[in-house]
Amino acid sequence: AQSVAQPEDQVNVAEGNPLTVKCTYSVSGNPYLFWYVQYPNRGLQFLLKYITGDNLVKGSYGFEAEFNKSQTSFHLKKPSALVSDSALYFCAVRDRGTYKYIFGTGTRLKVLA
Amino acid sequence: NAGVTQTPKFQVLKTGQSMTLQCAQDMNHEYMSWYRQDPGMGLRLIHYSVGAGITDQGEVPNGYNVSRSTTEDFPLRLLSAAPSQTSVYFCASSYDPEETQYFGPGTRLLVL
Numbered sequence: 084a085q086s087v088a089q090p091e092d093q094v095n096v097a098e099g100n101p102l103t104v105k106c107t108y109s110v111s112g113n114p115y116l117f118w119y120v121q122y123p124n125r126g127l128q129f130l131l132k133y134i135t136g137d138n139l140v141k142g143s144y145g146f147e148a149e150f151n152k153s154q155t156s157f158h159l160k161k162p163s164a165l166v167s168d169s170a171l172y173f174c175a176v177r178d179r180g181t182y183k184y185i186f187g188t189g190t191r192l193k194v195l196a
Numbered sequence: 197n198a199g200v201t202q203t204p205k206f207q208v209l210k211t212g213q214s215m216t217l218q219c220a221q222d223m224n225h226e227y228m229s230w231y232r233q234d235p236g237m238g239l240r241l242i243h244y245s246v247g248a249g250i251t252d253q254g255e256v257p258n259g260y261n262v263s264r265s266t267t268e269d270f271p272l273r274l275l276s277a278a279p280s281q282t283s284v285y286f287c288a289s290s291y292d293p294e295e296t297q298y299f300g301p302g303t304r305l306l307v308l
Contacts, residue, residue: 089238115294126200126286126299127239134294173238182246182293183254184229186239 085110087176089187096164097195104159104190106174116157117175118148121189127173133157144168164194197222200300202287208306209277217272217303219287227290228270229254229297230262232283239286245270246293277307 119127131142229244241254288297
């Protein structure tokens with residue numbers, strides 16, 4: 084069965100420092116991987132995705148993520164955090180053999196000024 | 197484009213009542229889905245559709261029905277509401293399942 088793990092409920096980082104939000108997954112085949120962000124009282128917004136090709140994916144707002152097949156991970160990164168990056172971040176996976184998306188439980192990112 | 201719209205924004209129901217959560221998109225997307233968001237649980241897929249007339253169950257389908265008579269609309273029906281269905285419900289759409297999903301603003305449902 085597909086699953087996604089976001090091991091950290093919350094990540095705190097100082098403004099200007101690099102940030103990492105972790106995601107590991109389990110699927111039976113090659114995955115589609117996504118990161119979404121949710122601001123308070125809003126729907127989810129797309130950040131980036133990995134479908135195929137280069138393992139380093141660049142997305143919106145300066146975020147990037149690296150697909151690591153051997154570690155089954157897709158960690159979200161940003162070189163320099165902004166206070167405005169504070170939000171709830173979700174990793175999601177879809178097995179290429181199904182149409183079903185599985186979301187992680189979310190990681191709350193807090194960037195401190 | 198209005199994107200993905202959901203109505204109502206907030207609803208209070210009594211146990212046993214029925215209601216329909218509306219979802220519409222004007223982007224001609226084939227793939228549409230319903231999720232519920234609960235604290236500590238992330239988003240869980242309720243039902244999805246890959247096109248008009250085609251629906252399938254997600255991770256947590258019990259207590260919910262869907263239909264897809266048009267490309268634009270994908271309503272979610274609660275036949276007999278239960279307190280366990282208190283949640284925030286999100287509808288999403290994409291051109292196809294490989295593409296980015298666009299999410300609606302959500303419907304907050306409270307079942308007493």
